[in-house]
Amino acid sequence: MADVGVDESLLKSVAEQVATEAAELVREAWEGMANGRSVAVGTKSADTDVVTAVDHESERLIRARLAALRPGDEVLGEEGGGAAGDGVTWVVDPIDGTVNFLYGLPWFAVSVAAQVDGESVAGAVVEPAGGRVWTAARGQGAFLNGRRLAVSEPARLELALVGTGFAYSAERRTRQSRFAAELLGRVRDIRRNGAASLDLCAVAAGWLDAYFEHGLHRWDWAAGALIAAEAGAVVSVPGSVPELGADATYAAAPSIADPLRKLLAECGAGEV
Numbered sequence: 177m178a179d180v181g182v183d184e185s186l187l188k189s190v191a192e193q194v195a196t197e198a199a200e201l202v203r204e205a206w207e208g209m210a211n212g213r214s215v216a217v218g219t220k221s222a223d224t225d226v227v228t229a230v231d232h233e234s235e236r237l238i239r240a241r242l243a244a245l246r247p248g249d250e251v252l253g254e255e256g257g258g259a260a261g262d263g264v265t266w267v268v269d270p271i272d273g274t275v276n277f278l279y280g281l282p283w284f285a286v287s288v289a290a291q292v293d294g295e296s297v298a299g300a301v302v303e304p305a306g307g308r309v310w311t312a313a314r315g316q317g318a319f320l321n322g323r324r325l326a327v328s329e330p331a332r333l334e335l336a337l338v339g340t341g342f343a344y345s346a347e348r349r350t351r352q353s354r355f356a357a358e359l360l361g362r363v364r365d366i367r368r369n370g371a372a373s374l375d376l377c378a379v380a381a382g383w384l385d386a387y388f389e390h391g392l393h394r395w396d397w398a399a400g401a402l403i404a405a406e407a408g409a410v411v412s413v414p415g416s417v418p419e420l421g422a423d424a425t426y427a428a429a430p431s432i433a434d435p436l437r438k439l440l441a442e443c444g445a446g447e448v
Contacts, residue, residue, distance in 0.1 A: 182264060184313035187290040187298035191266075191399070192311050194241045195288040195302040198234045202271055202286060203304035205230040210280060217278065225344040226274055231255055234270030234286060242266050249290075254395045265291050267398035272301075273371030282306060287373040289398035299399030301373045310377045310403050318380050318406035325407040327429045328382035333439065336432050339367045339375040339387040351448050352390065358443040363436075372425070376400030379427045380407035386428035386436055390421050390448050397425050409433075420445045 209215055216229040235255045242251055250261030253268040266288065271277055273284030282305035289299035301310040312318040318325045330336045340356060342349045360366055367384065369375055372392050378384040380403045387404075397413055405411040410433035412426045419441045420426060428436050 182290070182292055182297055184298050184316060187264065188300065188311055188313040188316075190242070190245050191288040191290060191298050191300040192302070192309060194238050194245070195286045195300040196309065197241060198238050198270060198286045198288075199302040199304040201237055202230055202234050202277070202284075205233075206277060206280075206304060209278075215278075222344040222346075224275075226278060227255065228271070228274060228278065230277070231271045231274060235268060238266075238268050238270060238286075238288060252394065254393065260291070260294065263292070264297075267291055267296075267395050269373065269395040269398075272373045272396060273369075276370045281370070283369050283374060284371050285373050287395065287399045289402065291394075291398060296398050296402035299402045301377055301399050301403065303374070310380070310400075312380075312399075312403040312406040314402070314406070316406070318403045320377075320381060325380045325403070326382065327379060327404070327408040328385050329431050330385045330429055331431070333432050333435045334363060336363045336385040336429075336436065337365055337367065338363050338436070339369060339378060339384040339389075341368060341370065341372060341375070341389040341392075343391045348391070348448070355444050355448045359439070362439055362443075372396040373400035376404045376425075376427055379409050379429070380404045382429075385432060386426075388420075388424065388426050388428075388436075388440060388445070390423050390425075390445075392423070392425045401425065401427065418446070421448055 250265040252258040269287040277284045289296045297314040375387045404427040409427045414423045
């Protein structure tokens, strides 16, 4: 990574501040929906891949706050696009878990990360419904509401609780379901919660022993992967472990990381 003189602690504070402000906007909209207020909904890659007016409002707020706090930095957002710059690039998911948000399920979040040369150096994941604030900075540990996090220590692979997710494409979901069925008999159980950033944070907290998913975008994992890694997880992001597939994201407690990676490959992860 090039040295661009970043202050990871400062970037973490900015990420937390901006994500918290956006989460408040999202929370108000979510509570309004529960009271009967309607929200405009559209689709993207498939009919199941939804985007709401609140996603757009949240990202506009994040971009405006970053422009004020970090003028000159580039922003890459799920809804507004963008590209990486030569210095700090902010990678933003204005609502991770939009389907959960629409259905009233409280497992969704705002994710904001600072990256340099494609590597996350600071980030925050904030839950609008629950109020939990997950943060990390490179080399400084990971925290939940100020409490330092550490990953779990499962004794063996068959006792591991593994999180995963499925693609919007029906054809790929079918392949993933076969893969998950093969994996299911070899671990404790599988969870599918519907928000990648929070699944990665769950690994950091020891609520999951591992997490694995194909097809994530940078904004899905940028903050959560750093939080998991800073809590002690073995983490790989898309493109780094070919045997798991070119677009695979992986995080696991060190005690099971190697055998689980081998098992995922045996179950056909590279072909999903």
